[in-house]
Amino acid sequence: MGLKFLYPEYEVVRNYDRCISCRACERQCANEAHEYLQNENKIVCDDAKCVNCHRCVSLCPTRALKITASGNTYKSNANWSGKTIDEIYRQAESGGVLLSSMGNPENYPVYFDKILLNASQVTNPSIDPLREPMETRISLGAKPCKIERDENNRIVNNLPPRISISMPVMFSAMSYGSISYNAHESLARAAEELGILYNTGEGGLHEDFYKFGANTIVQVASGRFGVHPAYLNSGAAIEIKMGQGAKPGIGGHLPGTKIIGDVSRARMIPEGSDAISPAPHHDIYSIEDLRQLVYSLKEATNYKKPVIVKIAAVHNVTAIASGIARSGADMIAIDGFRGGTGAAPTRIRDHVGIPVELALAGVDKRLRDEGIRDNVSVIVSGSIRSAADVVKAVALGADCVYIASAALIAMGCHLCRSCHAGRCNWGIATQVPELVKRLNPDLGYKRLVNLMTAWEHEIKEMMGGMGINSIESLKGNRLMLRGIGLNEKELEILGIKHAGE
Amino acid sequence: MKRVYVNEKWCLGCHLCEYYCAFAGFLERGENDMARALKTSKIKPRINIEEKDGVSFAVSCRHCREPLCVKGCITGALSTFDGVITINGDKCVGCYTCILCCPYGAISPSETGAVQKCELCVKTIGGTPACVKGCPNNAIVFEERG
Numbered sequence: 183m184g185l186k187f188l189y190p191e192y193e194v195v196r197n198y199d200r201c202i203s204c205r206a207c208e209r210q211c212a213n214e215a216h217e218y219l220q221n222e223n224k225i226v227c228d229d230a231k232c233v234n235c236h237r238c239v240s241l242c243p244t245r246a247l248k249i250t251a252s253g254n255t256y257k258s259n260a261n262w263s264g265k266t267i268d269e270i271y272r273q274a275e276s277g278g279v280l281l282s283s284m285g286n287p288e289n290y291p292v293y294f295d296k297i298l299l300n301a302s303q304v305t306n307p308s309i310d311p312l313r314e315p316m317e318t319r320i321s322l323g324a325k326p327c328k329i330e331r332d333e334n335n336r337i338v339n340n341l342p343p344r345i346s347i348s349m350p351v352m353f354s355a356m357s358y359g360s361i362s363y364n365a366h367e368s369l370a371r372a373a374e375e376l377g378i379l380y381n382t383g384e385g386g387l388h389e390d391f392y393k394f395g396a397n398t399i400v401q402v403a404s405g406r407f408g409v410h411p412a413y414l415n416s417g418a419a420i421e422i423k424m425g426q427g428a429k430p431g432i433g434g435h436l437p438g439t440k441i442i443g444d445v446s447r448a449r450m451i452p453e454g455s456d457a458i459s460p461a462p463h464h465d466i467y468s469i470e471d472l473r474q475l476v477y478s479l480k481e482a483t484n485y486k487k488p489v490i491v492k493i494a495a496v497h498n499v500t501a502i503a504s505g506i507a508r509s510g511a512d513m514i515a516i517d518g519f520r521g522g523t524g525a526a527p528t529r530i531r532d533h534v535g536i537p538v539e540l541a542l543a544g545v546d547k548r549l550r551d552e553g554i555r556d557n558v559s560v561i562v563s564g565s566i567r568s569a570a571d572v573v574k575a576v577a578l579g580a581d582c583v584y585i586a587s588a589a590l591i592a593m594g595c596h597l598c599r600s601c602h603a604g605r606c607n608w609g610i611a612t613q614v615p616e617l618v619k620r621l622n623p624d625l626g627y628k629r630l631v632n633l634m635t636a637w638e639h640e641i642k643e644m645m646g647g648m649g650i651n652s653i654e655s656l657k658g659n660r661l662m663l664r665g666i667g668l669n670e671k672e673l674e675i676l677g678i679k680h681a682g683e
Numbered sequence: 684m685k686r687v688y689v690n691e692k693w694c695l696g697c698h699l700c701e702y703y704c705a706f707a708g709f710l711e712r713g714e715n716d717m718a719r720a721l722k723t724s725k726i727k728p729r730i731n732i733e734e735k736d737g738v739s740f741a742v743s744c745r746h747c748r749e750p751l752c753v754k755g756c757i758t759g760a761l762s763t764f765d766g767v768i769t770i771n772g773d774k775c776v777g778c779y780t781c782i783l784c785c786p787y788g789a790i791s792p793s794e795t796g797a798v799q800k801c802e803l804c805v806k807t808i809g810g811t812p813a814c815v816k817g818c819p820n821n822a823i824v825f826e827e828r829g
C-alpha cells in the first residue's frame with residue numbers, strides 16, 4: 183500500500199570486533215532479523231524485524247550484541263507523542279484494531295511503589311527469621327462464623343473445603359494454548375515442589391498434567407473449553423473466570439492456527455477452529471445466575487472443591503465483590519488493570535480497569551463493613567512484581583496473590599510484548615515445536631522454584647523486621663503501611679496513613 | 684564414570700557447544716577472551732552437531748569401554764586414562780587409522796598433524812566439559828549413568 187511510514191523501533195547493535203560469526207543469533211531469531219553472508223563470513227541485521235526479545239543477546243557467546251532504541255524521533259510534541267503518531271500510521275495502513283500483549287505498560291501510578299513498610303524499633307522487637315520460626319503457610323476458603331453442635335452437644339465439623347499452601351503466592355491462570363506445553367509443565371512441577379497451586383487457565387487440561395491435580399486450579403471460563411467431570415474433579419479448586427484485568431469486558435480469541443493437536447484435544451474443539459470466549463458467560467447476568475454456576479460446579483464435584491470467582495478490577499468492584507461473597511463462592515480473585523495477557527486490544531488493555539491496590543483496599547473494607555469478609559478469601563493479581571508487593575498486598579487485606587508475568591519472566595520472558603504474534607523466541611507463548619523446545623522444563627521449573635524460594639525468604643525478612651512471625655497476623659494490618667506522595671482521597675481509599683503520621 | 688550424554692529432544696541446533704569446545708582449547712593456552720580467540724580462525728571443534736529435518740544433536744567421543752580407536756592405533760598414541768580416551772600428540776603419526784575405526788566419527792584431523800578428539804576437558808578447564816557448560820538448554824549433560 184504505497185509508502186510505509188514506520189521506522190524500526192529498535193536497533194540491533196553488533197560489535198564486529200567481538201562477533202565470531204558463530205551464527206547462533208541467526209539460528210535463534212524466529213523473526214529472522216539476522217542474516218549470514220556466506221561470502222563475507224559476516225552477520226548482518228534487518229532492524230525492522232526485531233521485537234527486542236533479547237534471545238540473540240542472551241545467547242551470543244562473545245557478548246557482541248545489544249539492542250538499543252533506534253532513536254529516530256519526530257519533532258517533539260507534548261501532545262502527539264511518537265508512539266501515538268506511529269499507532270495512527272499503523273492503523274491507517276492496516277485498518278485494524280491494535281493488538282498488544284502482556285500488561286498495561288502506560289505511565290499510571292503504581293500504588294505499591296507509593297506505600298512503605300514499617301519496622302520495629304526498641305519496643306515490640308523485630309524477629310530474626312533465621313533463628314526463629316516464621317509461618318508463611320496460609321489456608322484459603324470460606325470460614326464458618328458459627329459453631330454448630332449435634333444433638334449430643336458435640337461440635338460439628340462445618341469447615342467448608344479449603345486449600346492450604348506453603349506461601350501466599352500462586353501461579354495465575356495461563357491456558358495451554360496461550361503458553362506452551364513446556365511452560366505449563368514448568369509451572370505445574372514448580373507448584374508441586376513448592377506446595378502451592380498453579381492455574382490451568384481456560385484451555386482445559388492436557389492429559390499429562392492430571393498427575394499434578396493436588397496443585398492445580400482448574401478454570402471454567404465463558405467459552406467452557408475443555409470442561410468435563412474428570413477435569414473439574416482433577417484439581418484442588420475450581421475458578422470461574424468472569425473477567426481478566428488486561429481486558430475487562432471483552433472475551434478472548436485464540437486463533438485457529440494455535441488450535442492444533444494436543445491444544446485442540448485439551449480444549450475439546452476441532453483442530454483449526456478459532457477458540458472464541460464470549461465477553462460474558464451467556465448464562466450469567468446476575469449474582470443469582472453466578473450463584474447457580476457456583477453451586478452447579480460444587481454439585482458436580484460433591485462439595486469437595488472450593489470455588490474461586492475471578493473478576494477484573496473495574497469501577498464498581500466493591501459492589502461486585504460483595505455480591506460474589508454472598509454467592510456461595512469460597513474465594514474472590516481480583517485482577518488489576520496491569521495484569522498480563524497473551525493478546526488484547528491495545529485500547530482496552532491500556533485504558534480499562536483500575537489499579538489492583540485500590541480495588542483490594544476497597545473490597546477488603548467493604549466486605550469487613552458488611553460483616554462478610556470471612557465468607558471468602560481474597561486473592562489479588564495484576565502485576566505483583568516482588569516480595570515487597572506481596573507483603574504490601576497482604577497488609578492491604580489480601581489472603582494471597584497470583585503471579586503470572588513474574589513467573590514468565592523467571593522462565594526467560596523478556597517482556598517484548600509480542601506474544602500475540604505466536605513466535606515467542608523463548609518457547610513460552612508459542613505452539614511452534616522448534617520454539618517450544620527452547621524451554622526445557624527441567625531448567626524452567628527450577629528457575630520458578632528459585633524465584634519463589636527467594637521471595638519466601640524476603641517475605642520472612644520483611645515480616646521479621648515488623649516483629650510479625652505469621653503471615654496471618656500481617657493480613658489487613660494497615661498500620662504496617664504508610665503512603666508516600668498520596669493525596670487524602672487515595673489514603674482514605676487505601677485505608678492507610680501518610681508517612682510521618 | 685561421568686560421560687557426556689545427549690538429550691536430542693532439547694537440542695536447538697544453535698551450535699554453541701562447538702564454539703565453547705573450540706574455545707576450551709584456547710583457555711588451556713591462557714587465552715580467556717572468546718572473541719579474541721575465535722575471531723580470526725575457522726573453528727575445529729571436537730564436538731559436532733548433526734542435523735536433519737528439524738532434529739539435531741551433538742556428537743562427541745563416547746569414551747567407549749572397548750574403544751576401537753585405541754585398538755586400532757598403530758603407535759599407542761591413544762590410550763585410556765581413568766576411563767577417558769586420551770590422545771598423546773607426540774606419539775601420533777597422523778595415519779588416521781583411528782578416524783576410520785571410530786563408529787561415531789568422533790575423531791578428526793587437527794592442524795598440528797596429530798588427530799584431535801574430545802577428552803572431556805580434563806586437560807583444558809577440568810570439571811564440567813565446556814560444551815555442557817555452554818549449552819543453553821541442557822541438551823548435553825555430564826552425568827554418571829553407570
Ligand code: SF4
Pocket residue numbers: 194210211212213214215216231232233234235236237238239249607
Ligand atoms: S527479535 Fe529477538 S532474537 Fe531477533 S534480533 Fe531482535 S532481540 Fe534478537
Ligand code: SF4
Pocket residue numbers: 196200201202203204205206207208225238241242243244245246247
Ligand atoms: S551470536 Fe554473537 S558472535 Fe555469534 S554471530 Fe551472532 S553476534 Fe556474532
Ligand code: SF4
Pocket residue numbers: 693694695696697698699700701732739740741817818819820821822823
Ligand atoms: S549447545 Fe546444546 S542446544 Fe546448542 S547445538 Fe549444542 S547441544 Fe544443541
Ligand code: SF4
Pocket residue numbers: 743744745746747750751752753768784785786787788789790800
Ligand atoms: S573416539 Fe570413537 S571409538 Fe574411540 S572411544 Fe571415542 S567414540 Fe569410542
